[in-house]
Amino acid sequence: MSRLAEYRAAEKALQAQLAQLEAMKNDAGLKKEIEFEQKLQSLMKSYGKGLREIVAILDPNPSAAKHSAAPKQQRKARVLKVYKNPHTGELIETKGGNHRGLKAWKEQYGAATVESWLRT
Structure with a gap:
């Protein structure tokens, strides 16, 4: 310029x-x-x-x-979920869905089937 x-x-x-x-x-x-x-x-x-x-x-x-x-909102604590594989008798305890073993089960048996293994 x-x-x-x-x-x-x-x-x-x-x-x-x-x-x-x-x-x-x-x-x-x-x-x-x-x-x-x-x-x-x-x-x-x-x-x-x-x-x-x-x-x-x-x-x-x-x-x-x-x-x-502005009070800080705290998350509700996650609930512990226990899944039991009826084929092997193995238990998995997790608070989230990011568990390695749980992911392997869902891949092998399907997510709906594994969710039915949830113990209450």
């Missing part, structure tokens, strides 16, 4: 930002926020308090609020 094109692009960006700034200056919501900030700063100065002190007064235990607001 040539220096002239770079200059014109920067100039165009500046004009767009100035237009955005003018639009924001006329926004009533922004004016109210600025007024609030000024009043808050003067109030803090009159009492000799800083922003951290104000936050500590309003929220004395911020870490507890974060933890109590």
Whole structure:
């Protein structure tokens, strides 16, 4: 990009930002926020308090609020399942379906058949 094109692009960006700034200056919501900030700063100065002190007064235990607001959901403990192979008498105890021996049985005998071997 040539220096002239770079200059014109920067100039165009500046004009767009100035237009955005003018639009924001006329926004009533922004004016109210600025007024609030000024009043808050003067109030803090009159009492000799800083922003951290104000936050500590309003929220004395911020870490507890974060933890109590969204309690962590714990999973229900998995149930121990016991399968007994009627052909060999072998027992497999597992809490999940990712057991090597159970997978081998399902491959050999079929998943429905192995599930019927579940002891309750």
